[in-house]
Amino acid sequence: MTDLERHDYDVIVIGAGGAGLRAAIEAREQGLRTAIICKSLFGKAHTVMAEGGIAASMGNANEKDNWQTHFRDTMRGGKFLNNPRMAELHAKEAPMRVWELETYGALFDRTPDGRISQRNFGGHEYPRLAHVGDRTGLELIRTLQQKIVSLQQEDHRETGDYESRLRVFAELTVTDILKADGAVAGAFGYWRESGRFVLFSAPAVILATGGIGKSFKVTSNSWEYTGDGHALALRAGASLVNMEFIQFHPTGMVWPPSVKGILVTESVRGDGGVLRNSEGKRFMFDYVPDVFRGQYADTEEEADRWYKDPENNKRPPELLPRDEVARAINNEVKEGRSSPHGGVFLDVSTRLPAEEIRRRLPSMHHQFKELADVDITAEPMEVGPTCHYVMGGVEVDADTAATSVPGLYAAGEVAGGMHGSNRLGGNSLSDLLVFGRRAGVGASEYIAALGDSRPAIQDADVDRAAEVALAPFRDASENPYSLHQELQQKMNDLVGIIRREGEVREALDMLDDLDERAKSVGVEGHRQFNPGWHLALDLRNMLAVCRCVALAALERTESRGGHTREDFPGMDPEWRGVNLICTLDGSDAVQLRRQPVPEIRQDLLELFERTELSKYLTAPELARLDAGGSSTQQGSADGSDRS
Amino acid sequence: MSYDARFKVWRGDAAGGVLQDYTVEVNEGEVVLDIIHRLQATQAPDLAVRWNCKAGKCGSCSAEINGKPRLLCMTRMSTFTEEQVITVTPLRTFPVMRDLVTDVSFNYQKAREVQAFSPPADLQPGDYRMQQVDVERSQEFRKCIECFLCQDVCHVVRDHEDNKTSFAGPRFLMRVAELDMHPLDTADRRQAAKEEHGLGYCNITKCCTEVCPEHIKITDNALIPLKERVVDRHYDPVVWLGNKIRRRSS
Amino acid sequence: MPRTRASAPPGATEVSNVPFSGGVHAPGRARIAARTLREDRWWLQPFVTFVCFSAWLLYGLVRASLQRDYFVADYGYLTPFYSPCLSTSCVPGSTHFGTPFGEWPALIPFAALTLPFLLLFRLTCYYYRKAYYRSFWNSPPACAVPEAHREYSGETRFPLIMQNLHRYFFYAAVVISLINTYDVLHAFRGRDGGFGLGLGTLILLANVVLLWCYTLGCHSCRNIVGGRLNHFSKHPLRYKAWGLVGKLNARHMLFAWVTLGSLVVTDAYIALVSAGTIGDFRIIN
C-alpha cells in the first residue's frame, strides 16, 4: 500500500479563498471538525487580488437600494441566463454577510455617519460596493483568516489545542476526490514541500478552488487558477455548467510583456478615466449597443457631467458592462488603431489632479510606477482585454451548494450559474460569502443526516490515485512548461474573446494532440517542492476544463455576455433558456448536453418591466408571463440584441 | 533590448547548498521573478520558488536579492546594471525548505498568539458605527500583505535565534497596535504587548519599515505609538495619577 | 534524511559547509557562508552618523565647559548652551532668570541644570536611539547586516528599559524650549537698550523655531496630544493637534539633524561675536 499520512475530518474544504474560508467558518460553527486545504500559503489565495469592492445592497450610500434592485442588476448583467434562485439568495443575503465581516474585525471605508461606504461600479444601478481603497480582497481574506484564528483560539481555550476542530493544511494540493458507493468518502493529495501523499477521510468535501484563468496566455489570474476544482468535480461525477462564459476584463496591462494581463481596476474608469485609440478618439461612444442606449451618454460633454451629477446625466460609455468594453477595445486594435504595444490608451492623467489620483488609486499608481515605469498622473496607461473570471462552473443546488454527487459541495468562482453569462464587478466577493456559508450549512445538514454510516475509502482507489500522481516521474520527453505555454497560447488565440467555428474546431484538434502528448510528460528531480511535477499534474486538469470550454463554445451559436461568436453576433432568446452541461463519461471522455435553465419565478419576473423582458425572453415565455398576470407595461417584442 | 545576465541562485536544502551560477536572458521590463521563471523553464525545471500573483499583492515571493529582503515580483531588472551579478537567496531568518522556499510557519504561530478582535458582546452585525478618522490608523496596518520581509529583516530574530520564542516580530506587534487602536475593540492589549509579544525587544532601528513593500510606516505609526501606549499604562505615574483623580471626581 | 549535495556541481562558486552558530547561521536556515550578501555601501551611513555625533559631542563638551564667550551683552545674545545662566558667576545681563545660585565652580557648565535634561531628551529620543544603536552599538549597523553582539535583550532590561522615561525628558524639553524662547526675546535689543535686530537675532530665532519643530515632533508628544485616543471623532481639537504634530513627526529625523547644526551655528556665531573675532551684522539698531 502507498505510504501516506492520514487524517480524519467531518468536512474538508478545498480552497482557502473567500468562499473556502467562509464555508469553513460555518462548518466549524455548526460543530464540525473541519480541514481547510490550499495550494499556497494561508492568506495568499486569489481573493487577495480583488480590488474594487464587494456588492451588497445595504443602502448606505443611496437609500433606494434594496435586494430587488441588486437582483435586477445581476440578472441584466448575466443577460438573464443566471440561475434565478442563486441570484435571489445572493441579493438577499449579501448585506448580512458583509455586516458579519465587521464583527470579525473588517475595517471598510466609512460614510460620514459612520456606516460602510459604498461606491459606484459598472452595471450597478446604485453605489453598492463596500470597499477599502482599492484593496478590498485583501481586507476580505485577512478578515476571514483572522476569524479562523479567533475560532482556533476558542478551541485552544477549551481543548488546549489550536487545531482540535479547525486546521489549515497549507501548500497541499488535492489531486482526487475519493468516493464509495457513489458518495464522497475523502480526498487524496500531496504536500508541495515534501511530495508526500496525504489521505483525508471525510464524508463531505466543499470545493472552493476558484477559476481557470491559467489556461489562457493573457490573464489576470495567478498560477493557482488551473481549474482543479472543476476537474475534480468532473472526475467525481458532477457536472459543469456553461463553461463557455469567460469574462475578459477590458483593462489589463499590455506592456511590458512580463506583466501583460495584470489587472487595471475598473475604478480607474469609475473615477473618470477615459479610453482613447491611437487617433486620440474616445471610441466607446461608437460602441453603445441598443439595449443600453437609454442609460449611456451620447456626447463627451454629457458623459463628463455625469461624474459630478449622476442624477441628471447619463453615464459615460466607458462604464458599460465589461463584455461590451472588452469587445470594443478588441475591435479598435483589430482595425489598426491601437497604442504602440497593441492596446488602447486609458487616461486619468488629464482628468484628475495628480494628488487626487494618488489618493484614490494608490495601488494602481504604485503598480504602474513599479512595473511599467509609467506615472499614471502624467501619462496614459496602455491597456487591453485580459482573461479574468469564469462564469461557468460546477453545477450546484442554489440553497445548499450541493452538486449531484452526495457529499460534494461547491462554492465561489468554481461554482456556476450565479452570474449567468457575465458577472458584474463586485458580485464575486459577495457570492463567495453567501454561497460559502450556504455550503457550510449544506454540508453539516448532510452529515447530520448521514449519522454513523460514513462511506469508507477503498484502498484500491488510493493506490490508483497515487499511481496517477507519480506518473510524470517517467523517462519521457515532453516538457510540462512548453506544453502549458502552447495550451495558453492556443486557448487565447482560438477560444479567446472572439470565437469562430473554424477556430474552435482547431482548438479541439489541438486539445486532442495535447492530450496525447500529456501522456508522455516527464519531469526531472524528486518529489520535494518540484514545480515541474506540480505543473504536470495541473496540466491534466487544465486540459479537461479547456475541452469543456471549447465544446460549449462551439455548441452555443449566439453571442451573449462572456461568449462572443463572430459568426453568430446576436443574442438569441431561444438560447436564453439553455444551459450547456459538461460531464465525463465512463471512459473519462468529455460529454456535452443541453439542459433548460431553471424557470424564473413569477414574482421575480415581475420585478422587471415587460419591455425589458421582451428583449430577452421568447414569445411563448412572454405569453406565459402575460397569462400569469400583472406585467406592468406593454412593449415591442422584437426580442433581439445587436452587440 | 535583451541581454544575458549573470545570476547566482542559492540551491539546496536544510542540509546545505550552493550559490549556483547561471547565465540567463533578460528582456525589457522584466522583474527578477521573470528570470527565475525563465530558469525553471529552460535550465532548472526543479528550482523551487514561491509566488502567486506576480503583482505585489499576495506577499508570496519574498527572498533576498543581493543581500536585501525583497519581493521577487516587484524588483525590476532595470534597477541593476547589465554587468552586475545578481545573487538570489532564500530568506535567512527562517528555516529553509528548498532553494528559495523557506518555512515561514513561525509567522503563523505568532499570528495565532495575538488575541483576536474582541467587539462589544451585545453589538449586532449591521449596527457597527465607526468614523473614517477613527479607522484610518488601523487601515494603514491592514494594507499588510504578510510577505514577512519585516519579520525576516528584524535583527531581533534574524541575529538571535533564541529570541524567536519571546518576540512576535514587527508584523504581529503591528497587529497588536492595529487592534489596540480599533475604535470598537474592548480588550486592553498593552500588557500583552509588553509581556507576551516582546515589544521591548524592538530597538526601533526601523529595518522593518525600510523593507516593507507596502510602505507601511511600521515603526513610526505602529511600534512607537504602541510603546508609548505601554508607557501610559506601565511607566507613567502622571497618567496614573490623572486617571486616579478623574475616577474619584467622576 | 534530507537530500545533501555532497559535491559541488560544476558552476557552483561556493560550497557551504558553514558551521552552525547564531543568527543567520542558526541551524535550519540556508547555509550561506557570507553573513551578509549586501554589496552596496551600507557602512557609509552609520559611519557618517558616528563621525558627526562624535564631533558634535566633542564640540558641546568643550564649549559648555569653557565658561566664556557665551553672551553678547550689547545685543542680549545668550547661547543656548549656557541658558539659563543662574549664578553670580554669569556675565552680567545674561542671567535672564535671576541668580538663585551663588558662585559656580570652574569647568562645570553654567547650564548644568538643564543640559543633562536636554542630553537625556535627545539620548532617549526615538530617532537618536535608532541612529546610535546603529552607528555606535552596531545593533544592527544596517539592515540585513549582522549585529555585533551575541546576546540581545533590546530595551527590556536595565539600563535600556529606562528609555521608556523619554516623555519626562520631553516635558523638561518643553520647559527648556520656553526658556530658549524667552532668551530670543532678549535678543531683540540694540546697543542703546531699545529695539534692535541683527543677524544674531535672526540666527537665535531660527534656532528656536527649529528647536520647537524638533521638540513638538516628538513621538511622546504625538501620543500625549492625541495618539493615545481611540476615538478621534469625539475629540476634534486633539485630533487636529495630533495631525499637526504628525506632520512634524514625519520630519523628526530631519529636525533632529538640523537642530544639531543650528545649535552649533548659533553657539559658534555668538562665541565669535562675543570674543570680538567678528562683529554682529546689524539690520536695525
Ligand SMILES: Cc1cc2nc3c(=O)[nH]c(=O)nc-3n(C[C@H](O)[C@H](O)[C@H](O)COP(=O)(O)OP(=O)(O)OC[C@H]3O[C@@H](n4cnc5c(N)ncnc54)[C@H](O)[C@@H]3O)c2cc1C
Ligand atoms: C485581479 C482581480 C481583481 C478582482 N476584483 C474583484 C472585485 O473587485 N470584486 C469582486 O467581487 N471580485 C473580484 N475579482 C474576482 C474574485 O476575486 C474571485 O472570483 C474570487 O476571489 C474567487 O474566490 P474563491 O474563494 O472562489 O477562490 P480563490 O480565492 O481563488 O481561492 C482558491 C483556493 O483554492 C485553492 N486550491 C485550488 N486548487 C486546489 C487544489 N487542487 N488543492 C488544494 N487547494 C486548491 C487555492 O490554493 C486557493 O486557496 C477579482 C479577480 C481578480 C483576478
Ligand code: SF4
Ligand atoms: S524597528 Fe523594531 S521591529 Fe522593526 S526591524 Fe527594528 S527592531 Fe525589528
Ligand code: SF4
Ligand atoms: S508589514 Fe510590510 S513587510 Fe511586514 S509583512 Fe506586512 S507588508 Fe510585509
Ligand code: FES
Ligand atoms: S507573487 Fe504575489 S507578491 Fe510577488
Ligand code: FES
Ligand atoms: S524627541 Fe525624538 S521622539 Fe521624542
